[in-house]
Amino acid sequence: MKQLRKFMLTFGAFAVAFIASTAAIGAPPFGDPASTEYSQKLWRSLVAANLAGPKAIMSKAYKGQHPHGAVLDTIEGKVTVGGHTGAVIVKRNYGGKDVTIAKVADNPAKYLGAVTVMYKREAGYDADNRDWFWAKYKPDGSLHTNPKGMKLAGRVAKGKPKGCIACHQAAPGGDMVYNHDRFAGR
Ligand code: HEC
Incomplete structure (x- = not known):
């Protein structure tokens, strides 16, 4: 009996310590339910603005570089999500064995592998990283995952040495955007 009580007490202490430690770590910076839900609202706004989805406006396809697709097309605009209006950069990543710029131009849907998006959220969302919200969508608007399934x-x-933020921190102008410096200082 005494042993059982001792066991229960030890077990209880471990359980409390475990719960406390996970609560202290808090939600991860990405892949959590709130970010996932937000990504779906953003996708719906992109579709409504013809920046994603079957009626998406196409821009000129060009040769891409790693880790984005072999062929890319990039389009920008502004969209509103939950009362906040922000700038958005949508990069479509095309790939496949026989992919070429001409083939993508003729049949974008066939080669589209991912839609990578940077969306300027409200000030304070991620002050260290220019308040960008990052997402990598599949063509249907569901999300790609990393090797850990996040x-x-x-x-x-x-905080990780790899990923959107780590790589885009090297973009010129300090705005985390490679293609231009329009957001520098903002
Ligand atoms: C290893 C480096 C690297 C990683 C990781 C990376 N990118 Fe990029 N990204 C680039 C480069 C280089 C460009 C410019 C390429 C071009 O347009 O030809 C770019 C361009 C973009 C653009 C167009 C705006 C700009 O910066 O020119 C978007 C949007 C974008 N990336 C989103 C993402 C998202 C979302 C992720 C993570 C899921 C990501 N990127 C991961 C290197 C990276």
């Missing part, structure tokens, strides 16, 4: 939406992957 959904790629949110502050991807804040």
